Amino acid sequence: MVVVRSMGYDDIDQIMEIERICFSLPWSKDSLEKELQNELAYYQCAEENGKIIGYMGMWRILDECHITNVAVLPDYRQRGAASMLINKMIEICKCSEIQSMTLEVRESNYPAINLYEKFGFVSAGKRPNYYLKPVEDAIIMWKKI
Template sequence: WSREAFVGEVTKNSCARYIVAEVDKKVVGYAGFWVVLDEGHITNIAVHPEYRGRGIGSRLMEGLIDLAKKNGITSMTLEVRESNLVAQNLYKKFGFKALGRREGYYQDNNEDAIVMWKYDL
């Protein structure tokens, strides 16, 4: 996302819910989803490269799922790059299942997206 799009997302989108991960009062990651009726659509999970491999992505996922439940969400979905096996494994660890594909979804390289769902939060 461009900086402008991201700022608009977190400041103006009433459907958006975001959390951050901090280490020593420094933001090292963030994650968010949109509330769509009783579903959550995960939009982003990002961890600074220097802090990857420390379980921060897992803590962000735990936080998203907890926040989703507090918002009345009963299922969650997301799209992930076909090549991003690390992210796919993280989502599988939390019970997400690959249930579809969006061909050419990512405009930067025309890569397919894997659509994943988790039901019964």
Template sequence: MIDIEICPLKAEHIDSVVAINNLSFPTPWSRESLEKEIEDNTIAKYVVAKKFNIVIGYAGIWCILDEGHITNIAIHPEYRGIGAGSLLLETLIEICKIEFITSMTLEVRKSNLIAQNLYKKYGFVQEGIRKAYYADNKEDAIIMWKHNI
């Protein structure tokens, strides 16, 4: 983990983020959606993880009043399991502290136990289910919250 750098997502990272997005999600966000997030969405904060100056992952959060809603965390498949996801999530938590966010939330696929375990490691707990949330296969989403940031 020592050689992983976290920095703000910039336009120059979009190609890498799009590639990671396409490798990570059954229904990935479009390039246009990602560009609008970093250019136009004033409540959005995005960061990338880089190893040897190669973008290996990214994460985003929407800061709405006193809540943070994690939009995405994704790591390139070749770099999973080396701690980049943890570093990105720690960075989102730090952003929330800076922004005076008191609670964080997210939705995660019911089948994505690896992600659920990462969130639990950082104090997130399951507080609900969104039935048939994901359009691609109608899979349920687990709603997780972390309070008292």
């Protein structure tokens, strides 16, 4: 059974492995530790039988939440884990009087764009050449809570 729970320092090694597998520019251990120290950051992970299979983060900025990352290990995708993480973050936003959520996504990342659209995020423009390795535009998406 998959459970979603807050992320802690003991989870960082597994999160680094997810980063390494899922992204061309993975976050460092130092960055992840700093995220956990940031009072304005919320980090949740999805765990199955003691193994972390995915995680998601966001920053609160005034009455907005900015999603920093969502990733699920390849062998565990398309089983609802990312949806569970997003639902948890929406719940946190609703309890914290957050008005809207926003994120950037690579314009070729159809699985992620589909995921966000399923949760009511809509495209609101582009950031040209926002990503590196490979260089690519970002689509900016917003959702009203």
